[in-house]
Amino acid sequence: MERQLRVNPIACSGHGLCAELLPELITLDEWGYPILSRGPVPPGLDRHARRAVADCPALALALTDAA
Amino acid sequence: MTSSTMLPRPGPGPHPSSGEARYSGGMPRLLPAGDPGPADLQAHLARFGPPPLDHPGQALVAELQAAGLTGRGGAAFPTHRKLAAMAGGRRPAVVIGNGAEGEPASRKDKTLLWAAPHLVLDGLQLAAGTVGSATAGLYVPRDRRLHQWLSAAIADRAAAGLDLVPVELIGAPPRFLAGEESALASRAAGGPALPTFRPSRTPPRVAGHPALVQNVETLAHLALIARYGAAWFRSAGTAGEPGSMLATLHQADGRVEVAETELGTPIADLLARPTQAVLVGGYHGAWIPGGLAERLPLANAALRPLGAAVGAGVLAALPPGRCGLAETARVARYLALESAGQCGPCFNGLPRIAGALAELAGPRPSPGTVAAIGRWCGLADGRGACRHPDGTVRFVRSALGVFAPELDHHLRGQCTATSRHPFLPLPPDPAPDDADWR
Amino acid sequence: MTAITQSTALWYASRATGVVSLLMLSLVVILGIAVNRQGRLPGLPAFAVTGLHRSLALLSVLFLAAHVATAVIDPYVSIRAAAVVIPFVSAYEPFWLGLGAVALDLMAALIITSLARARMPRRAWRGIHWLAYAAWPVALIHSVGASTDLRTGWLGLMAAGCAIAVGAAGLWRLTQRARQMPRAGRAAAVLAGAQPPSGPARRSHVPDREAR
Numbered sequence: 258m259e260r261q262l263r264v265n266p267i268a269c270s271g272h273g274l275c276a277e278l279l280p281e282l283i284t285l286d287e288w289g290y291p292i293l294s295r296g297p298v299p300p301g302l303d304r305h306a307r308r309a310v311a312d313c314p315a316l317a318l319a320l321t322d323a324a
Numbered sequence: 325m326t327s328s329t330m331l332p333r334p335g336p337g338p339h340p341s342s343g344e345a346r347y348s349g350g351m352p353r354l355l356p357a358g359d360p361g362p363a364d365l366q367a368h369l370a371r372f373g374p375p376p377l378d379h380p381g382q383a384l385v386a387e388l389q390a391a392g393l394t395g396r397g398g399a400a401f402p403t404h405r406k407l408a409a410m411a412g413g414r415r416p417a418v419v420i421g422n423g424a425e426g427e428p429a430s431r432k433d434k435t436l437l438w439a440a441p442h443l444v445l446d447g448l449q450l451a452a453g454t455v456g457s458a459t460a461g462l463y464v465p466r467d468r469r470l471h472q473w474l475s476a477a478i479a480d481r482a483a484a485g486l487d488l489v490p491v492e493l494i495g496a497p498p499r500f501l502a503g504e505e506s507a508l509a510s511r512a513a514g515g516p517a518l519p520t521f522r523p524s525r526t527p528p529r530v531a532g533h534p535a536l537v538q539n540v541e542t543l544a545h546l547a548l549i550a551r552y553g554a555a556w557f558r559s560a561g562t563a564g565e566p567g568s569m570l571a572t573l574h575q576a577d578g579r580v581e582v583a584e585t586e587l588g589t590p591i592a593d594l595l596a597r598p599t600q601a602v603l604v605g606g607y608h609g610a611w612i613p614g615g616l617a618e619r620l621p622l623a624n625a626a627l628r629p630l631g632a633a634v635g636a637g638v639l640a641a642l643p644p645g646r647c648g649l650a651e652t653a654r655v656a657r658y659l660a661l662e663s664a665g666q667c668g669p670c671f672n673g674l675p676r677i678a679g680a681l682a683e684l685a686g687p688r689p690s691p692g693t694v695a696a697i698g699r700w701c702g703l704a705d706g707r708g709a710c711r712h713p714d715g716t717v718r719f720v721r722s723a724l725g726v727f728a729p730e731l732d733h734h735l736r737g738q739c740t741a742t743s744r745h746p747f748l749p750l751p752p753d754p755a756p757d758d759a760d761w762r
Numbered sequence: 763m764t765a766i767t768q769s770t771a772l773w774y775a776s777r778a779t780g781v782v783s784l785l786m787l788s789l790v791v792i793l794g795i796a797v798n799r800q801g802r803l804p805g806l807p808a809f810a811v812t813g814l815h816r817s818l819a820l821l822s823v824l825f826l827a828a829h830v831a832t833a834v835i836d837p838y839v840s841i842r843a844a845a846v847v848i849p850f851v852s853a854y855e856p857f858w859l860g861l862g863a864v865a866l867d868l869m870a871a872l873i874i875t876s877l878a879r880a881r882m883p884r885r886a887w888r889g890i891h892w893l894a895y896a897a898w899p900v901a902l903i904h905s906v907g908a909s910t911d912l913r914t915g916w917l918g919l920m921a922a923g924c925a926i927a928v929g930a931a932g933l934w935r936l937t938q939r940a941r942q943m944p945r946a947g948r949a950a951a952v953l954a955g956a957q958p959p960s961g962p963a964r965r966s967h968v969p970d971r972e973a974r
Contacts, residue, residue, distance in 0.1 A: 288703075310880065661950055665945035671948040761946065
């Protein structure tokens with residue numbers, strides 16, 4: 258199943274764990290907020306994406322079904 | 325054909341919404357013709373008759389689809405789709421008329437609420453009947469006189485037994501984002517008028533109930549379509565964009581008018597020339613060069629290819645001799661301060677863009693400023709919970725394009741403007757605490 | 763020195779695992795505050811702070827389980843199993859052990875909700891997690907009251923150290939919250955050129971990124 262990374266920008270306070278755990282798909286802007294790659298999460302990175310979602314201290318990251 | 329009408333006096337006291345309108349014959353639809361008396365229930369019923377509340381909801385949805393009515397709050401979403409989506413719900417919906425009009429340059433909703441409140445209230449009842457809601461709300465600025473006026477109108481209707489559902493007045497704070505759909509839903513549920521994150525495109529919810537939100541002008545059009553039908557509605561406007569609309573016109577000489585006009589009206593018929601540039605759609609809209617705007621109709625078909633849209637019908641004609649960059653910088657500063665402060669890319673990006681624009685508008689901008697604005701626009705666009713950063717970026721980017729020649733002058737330390745008098749209207753700076761959002 | 767009987771061994775084990783649990787939970791609270799404040803341990807990435815907080819919390823569950831189990835099994839004092847979760851029903855030292863049960867119940871809420879945190883509403887998880895500020899002081903008071911171990915000597919110093927460390931971190935956390943800029947003022951602060959204190963100034967491993 259193809260899944261898409263989404264961030265809740267209101268919940269996000271720029272901890273930056275997601276970019277550390279999934280640097281292939283997430284980078285931080287100059288203020289520390291995540292820039293997510295467009296497109297679905299490649300199958301090989303699914304495990305890492307799930308970890309990034311689980312580890313976000315603000316619960317701001319989510320994996321949704323690709324729309 | 326364009327028709328503009330005199331703004332009627334709403335009873336005792338001076339009219340709070342300033343500006344006169346001109347006559348030019350044609351179709352007054354929403355706004356009353358001539359110099360009517362007070363816009364009370366009696367006058368409304370004399371002009372339009374009672375609202376056809378006994379007609380089945382499905383028939384109204386079909387009529388709205390045939391009419392092609394789209395939302396007049398700026399997004400231009402097909403109205404019949406919104407109603408059809410809500411009509412089949414399990415939980416009863418709430419219908420809310422959005423008259424917050426947070427855009428400082430727009431006055432059409434306030435004008436409509438003063439001049440034809442009963443059309444708006446008719447539309448609210450018709451919508452409520454169609455989606456089967458038990459309550460309705462009218463979301464309007466926290467203005468005591470406006471509240472008194474609308475409360476009286478609602479009471480008159482209740483006394484006449486006109487209404488299906490009770491209407492509650494909800495106070496909107498004086499913020500730019502107060503009229504944003506999720507902010508409205510939050511306010512209607514008793515919280516602050518702050519946008520919320522809505523990952524899916526489902527309708528907003530107020531206290532668990534799905535909410536049908538319609539701009540007050542859309543409701544007024546709905547009330548007339550219910551009476552006179554789709555063919556009548558389509559007798560004005562264009563085939564692709566039917567009907568009429570209210571537009572707020574900022575003329576180059578400083579006059580502000582609210583005009584009722586059909587879609588597709590040439591902009592040259594609405595704005596007196598000459599203009600240097602025209603801001604189309606408000607502060608989340610886009611600038612268009614004056615010479616080009618004079619040849620365009622007020623229609624999305626012509627505006628979209630230029631990156632603009634009709635939006636909520638604001639047209640501001642920047643007079644020659646003013647500095648478009650300075651005006652843009654003033655508005656950008658306002659938009660930055662109106663950020664809800666919830667999303668990092670917005671409350672970081674917009675103020676930095678505004679600061680850089682202020683530098684560009686000033687005497688000695690540093691060379692990297694334009695590139696920095698471009699970078700920050702890219703970072704802010706699309707990365708907030710609502711469309712505030714997106715609209716601001718659209719506005720700023722259009723300014724840098726349209727005022728590129730002026731920008732060249734500024735980068736060399738010159739400015740061609742002859743007047744530094746501010747042109748676009750802005751309210752005073754907001755209070756920096758959260759109490760202002762209720 | 764008395765011969766170490768089986769019963770005494772259980773009693774010592776209970777006291778020992780209790781001390782270790784308190785120490786670990788103190789660290790867990792301090793690390794949790796560090797996560798919230800986006801603080802960093804030198805040389806470690808941000809996910810390590812979060813990971814340590816979580817791992818230490820789960821490890822402390824094991825030590826807490828041992829502490830509770832040995833106390834119940836030990837026949838020397840009468841502590842029935844129910845007293846572990848129901849406060850103040852123990853025959854032995856009902857008040858001090860009751861506080862232990864309260865702390866354990868609160869911890870159970872914290873641990874269970876955190877294991878299921880991706881499946882619950884964000885605000886609900888956060889609201890329950892605030893109970894940590896109640897669980898830890900109750901655990902400390904239980905520790906000092908239920909046994910004389912922590913009232914004197916090295917263990918007494920350790921307990922005082924934990925109290926001071928967690929107290930200081932907690933105070934700092936709560937005053938930061940009070941001083942946090944209201945949302946509505948953040949854009950104005952950036953416009954004025956100041957850093958909006960919606961979080962501490964961030965440091966990144968990558969030197970060319972500016973601190974927020």
